[in-house]
Amino acid sequence: MADRELDVRSEPPARRHDLILSTYEDLAQGEGFVLVNDHDPKPLYYQFEAEHTGQFTWDRLESGPEVWRVRIGRA
Structure with missing residues (x-):
């Protein structure tokens, strides 16, 4: 199964971290x-x-x- 892509480039900067962190919280191990x-x-x-060491x-x-891509996973 391929990883979901979360493109935050069109999101307001103030909303990005919350969106990314909530996406992470929804992941299964x-x-x-x-x-x-x-x-x-x-x-x-x-x-x-700091928050998820x-x-x-x-x-x-x-x-x-111009574009940065990072795979973030739940260990």
């Missing part, structure tokens, strides 16, 4: 989704590291300069 963003989501990584996976698939 071992599931993931591909985040598509218009900038490096490094601050989001730090938020996941050891409970998530983070795999960079594409690193700009």
Whole structure:
């Protein structure tokens, strides 16, 4: 089964983290989704590291300069 893609490029910046985190919360163990963003989501990584230490996976698939793709999973 292919991972769902969550493209947040058209979302208002203030809504993006909530949307991404709620998508993560809905995952079952071992599931993931591909985040598509218009900038490096490094601050989001730090938020996941602080709030979900050891409970998530983070795999960079594409690193700009216009599109960033990261697979985020529930470990």
